Amino acid sequence: MELKGRYGDFGGFYVPEVLMPALEEIEQAFLKYTKDEKFLKELDDLYKYYAGRPTTLYHAKRFSAYVGFDVYLKREDLLHGGAHKINNTLGQGLLAKYMGKKKLIAETGAGQHGLATAMIGALLGMETKIFMGSTDVVRQSVNVHKMRLLGSEVVPVSDGTGTLKDAINEALRYWTATVDDTFYLFGTAAGPHPFPMIVRYFQSPIGVEAREQCINQIGRLPDIVTACVGGGSNAIGIFSGFINDKNVRLVGVEGGGKGINTKEHCATLCVGKVGVLHGSKSYLLQDSDGQISETECISAGLDYPGVGPEHSHLKDIGRAEYVNVNDEQVLDVFGILTRMEGILPALESSHSLAWVLTQKGKLPASTAVVVNLSGRGDKDIGIVEEHRPLKM
Numbered sequence: 001m002e003l004k005g006r007y008g009d010f011g012g013f014y015v016p017e018v019l020m021p022a023l024e025e026i027e028q029a030f031l032k033y034t035k036d037e038k039f040l041k042e043l044d045d046l047y048k049y050y051a052g053r054p055t056t057l058y059h060a061k062r063f064s065a066y067v068g069f070d071v072y073l074k075r076e077d078l079l080h081g082g083a084h085k086i087n088n089t090l091g092q093g094l095l096a097k098y099m100g101k102k103k104l105i106a107e108t109g110a111g112q113h114g115l116a117t118a119m120i121g122a123l124l125g126m127e128t129k130i131f132m133g134s135t136d137v138v139r140q141s142v143n144v145h146k147m148r149l150l151g152s153e154v155v156p157v158s159d160g161t162g163t164l165k166d167a168i169n170e171a172l173r174y175w176t177a178t179v180d181d182t183f184y185l186f187g188t189a190a191g192p193h194p195f196p197m198i199v200r201y202f203q204s205p206i207g208v209e210a211r212e213q214c215i216n217q218i219g220r221l222p223d224i225v226t227a228c229v230g231g232g233s234n235a236i237g238i239f240s241g242f243i244n245d246k247n248v249r250l251v252g253v254e255g256g257g258k259g260i261n262t263k264e265h266c267a268t269l270c271v272g273k274v275g276v277l278h279g280s281k282s283y284l285l286q287d288s289d290g291q292i293s294e295t296e297c298i299s300a301g302l303d304y305p306g307v308g309p310e311h312s313h314l315k316d317i318g319r320a321e322y323v324n325v326n327d328e329q330v331l332d333v334f335g336i337l338t339r340m341e342g343i344l345p346a347l348e349s350s351h352s353l354a355w356v357l358t359q360k361g362k363l364p365a366s367t368a369v370v371v372n373l374s375g376r377g378d379k380d381i382g383i384v385e386e387h388r389p390l391k392m
């Protein structure tokens, strides 16, 4: 039995035969270069001097006083590009270069992963194509423009609903014909093996740093580590640092949208059923016929009907908890953190902050909570204004 790339019963690689050798090649290269000192040094330098690692762990004192326990923010929002995505694109981009690939392809929904790929495509001098649903191309025109400025080609995909899942399908289809010289730079800790493994690895500095910073700054491990979950990359990045610390609660927060009893939400682990999507077995949002459901929540970055297989496993074995908050809770806490700390959190990251707010008055004052602030909210101010217009 083939057990490679399995997380309990989840994961695997359910892909067309022609992609098997390409995935195998990436796996072998990953295993080789993550033991190669030259590769590791170059990646480390890029993390440090290009992206801005290590990011700080910031004690949000006013927000802590408000909720009644200590809240620390892992400031991935301070990275180049304004989110954790650059950790993964630098890692995979460098891997592609070491493998001798000349071209990069990637999928994007909201445009954040496309943008982070376009940046490193420019940095590494590689020809880059970004597949993006045609609906998203219209909705995210600023990011499309930025990707083009960076020299990437944006390929609109009009299949299906013209959103992320269609872009991934098309990127996989395109890859089958171009595997020889092209590297598929996947955006989250989902998809076929080895992507969940390599994305986790390239996002793991978040968890490694956070754990060390807790010990240095708080003098102990935190009680709770929380992160938002879209495909699951920022969450697995920070969780990975604490998975073996059995007393640390891990809480993943999904997009409850307009409520999980409506059709408009992105709460895959909370209400999904097990199935196969984009080459991997995991929880999925699907209807009773097994058709993939449309997802919708206030932050485009969480808008994905699947989730990384390791999260499905962590849920089933009870090592991590998965909860959801709705759009109104997200908008509330966006306003609160902005006014109290002078930090505009991404709407994605605001999901984990909103869950922290639900714990106000419920946790002892001695509790220390680390929130992965996956990105900055500058990109979201238009959406916030639409829902909560400022009174002039």
Ligand SMILES: *Cc1c(COP(=O)(O)O)cnc(C)c1O
Residues within 6 Å of the ligand: 083, 084, 085, 112, 113, 187, 188, 189, 228, 229, 230, 231, 232, 233, 234, 235, 301, 302, 346, 348, 349, 374, 375, 376
């Ligand atoms: C893309 C994105 C996410 C969601 O992706 P994950 O793979 O679940 O981390 C979360 N936060 C921000 C800021 C993002 O850009």
